[in-house]
Amino acid sequence: MVIPNLVGAGLIVLGGGLGLGQIGGKAMESIARQPEAAGKIQTAMIIIGALLEGLAFGALILGS
Amino acid sequence: MMAKQSIKFIVVFLLVLVSFKSFADGGSSHHEKGNVIDTPQEIKDHIKHHLKDSHDFHLFSDNAAGKHYGFSLPVIVWTSKGLKTFMSSAFHHDDAGHVVVDKGDVKLTKIHSKIYELNAGATAVTFDDKHHATNAHKVLDFSITKSVVGMLLAGVLMFLGFVTLAKGYKKGPIPTGIGRLLEPLVIYVRDDIARPNIGEKKYRKFMGFLLTVFFFIWILNLLGLTPLGFNVTGQIAVTACLAIFTVVIYLFSGSKDFWAHTLWMPGVPVILRPVLAVIELVGFLLIKPFSLLVRLFANMTAGHFVVMSLIALTITLKESFGAVGSTGMSLVLALFISVIEVLVAFLQAFIFTMLSSLFIGMAVEEHDHH
Numbered sequence: 001m002v003i004p005n006l007v008g009a010g011l012i013v014l015g016g017g018l019g020l021g022q023i024g025g026k027a028m029e030s031i032a033r034q035p036e037a038a039g040k041i042q043t044a045m046i047i048i049g050a051l052l053e054g055l056a057f058g059a060l061i062l063g064s
Numbered sequence: 065m066m067a068k069q070s071i072k073f074i075v076v077f078l079l080v081l082v083s084f085k086s087f088a089d090g091g092s093s094h095h096e097k098g099n100v101i102d103t104p105q106e107i108k109d110h111i112k113h114h115l116k117d118s119h120d121f122h123l124f125s126d127n128a129a130g131k132h133y134g135f136s137l138p139v140i141v142w143t144s145k146g147l148k149t150f151m152s153s154a155f156h157h158d159d160a161g162h163v164v165v166d167k168g169d170v171k172l173t174k175i176h177s178k179i180y181e182l183n184a185g186a187t188a189v190t191f192d193d194k195h196h197a198t199n200a201h202k203v204l205d206f207s208i209t210k211s212v213v214g215m216l217l218a219g220v221l222m223f224l225g226f227v228t229l230a231k232g233y234k235k236g237p238i239p240t241g242i243g244r245l246l247e248p249l250v251i252y253v254r255d256d257i258a259r260p261n262i263g264e265k266k267y268r269k270f271m272g273f274l275l276t277v278f279f280f281i282w283i284l285n286l287l288g289l290t291p292l293g294f295n296v297t298g299q300i301a302v303t304a305c306l307a308i309f310t311v312v313i314y315l316f317s318g319s320k321d322f323w324a325h326t327l328w329m330p331g332v333p334v335i336l337r338p339v340l341a342v343i344e345l346v347g348f349l350l351i352k353p354f355s356l357l358v359r360l361f362a363n364m365t366a367g368h369f370v371v372m373s374l375i376a377l378t379i380t381l382k383e384s385f386g387a388v389g390s391t392g393m394s395l396v397l398a399l400f401i402s403v404i405e406v407l408v409a410f411l412q413a414f415i416f417t418m419l420s421s422l423f424i425g426m427a428v429e430e431h432d433h434h
Contacts, residue, residue: 038142
């Protein structure tokens with residue numbers, strides 16, 4: 001049985017979305033706890049987000 | 065009052081931007097039938113065509129009259145008979161290998177934005193059943209393509225902007241005009257990207273590269289949102305080249321500690337050290353540059369794809385919502401996604417610079433020995 005590319009793309013987006021949700025949610029929580037550290041948290045959040053994005057895009061490119 | 069006026073101005077500006085973009089994109093395809101684009105397949109082909117680099121600078125076409133507006137660009141190719149140069153207008157907008165340009169000893173043709181040289185004795189291209197040319201081969205292409213024009217334009221813009229900024233400091237400490245826009249960005253790259261990641265002592269050496277990369281990517285991303293229809297940062301060759309620059313820089317500026325920690329990690333059992341060395345080397349030589357290049361490429365490609373698909377709603381939804389309804393819907397959606405794209409244009413430039421400085425920071429770091 002061949003799984004269509006689009007199903008794979010959906011799974012990748014699902015995983016990426018879960019990851020981004022975790023990162024974003026935790027970052028929000030920590031900013032709410034420590035508003036004075038918002039800048040540092042944001043930078044770290046964007047870096048992790050970018051790494052995750054690279055992973056997801058890599059998978060999408062390999063799959064297409 | 066002022067705020068209201070500027071909001072009005074921005075809204076009108078964005079509306080004009082979107083409408084012009086759809087106009088420009090709507091025309092830049094040239095399919096053989098010569099009529100307007102109206103089926104999903106044609107829209108797909110058209111978007112694919114836009115995402116690729118092209119040998120002529122196409123602004124728009126009048127399909128009814130069969131006329132194309134724009135200008136042709138020089139083609140510079142290295143064939144089996146040496147260097148050949150001519151203008152891309154010689155192909156007459158053909159992209160399927162029908163028009164053969166005879167340059168005396170070699171015959172050249174263009175298939176899907178790639179230049180092919182016909183084998184000796186052949187006069188027309190023949191295709192096999194998978195639509196691969198059977199009697200022609202690719203040549204080394206150094207042409208000034210649309211993307212090259214975009215990069216040159218970005219270079220000129222950066223040169224003019226920064227020369228103005230530098231000259232501004234001779235008159236006084238506060239820059240005027242375009243310098244007011246550029247100075248905070250330069251300081252942002254220095255204080256928020258380079259300094260914390262590379263370290264106070266060594267960041268100055270890498271500022272030139274980081275600033276160049278940041279503004280190059282940012283300007284090219286923004287150019288991609290104009291009706292000119294550039295898609296330079298969506299070319300994998302361009303992003304790969306930028307990533308290779310980063311790799312070369314961090315490999316050649318790596319400190320003694322960096323190489324020691326990469327190749328022979330201290331503090332772990334000896335049996336694990338070769339395994340870790342392999343993992344680290346693959347990470348630094350393959351995975352890090354790959355993620356850098358794929359992220360920028362995929363983001364910009366996806367952005368262009370979404371904008372163009374939303375503009376194409378005018379065509380695809382015409383049957384169900386009528387001309388006015390579908391145009392209004394695509395206008396609103398394309399407008400919002402264009403605004404998001406302006407943010408993404410900056411974010412991608414920031415991310416690329418940020419990760420580059422992070423990798424450079426890892427390489428130049430010197431550890432305290434215990």
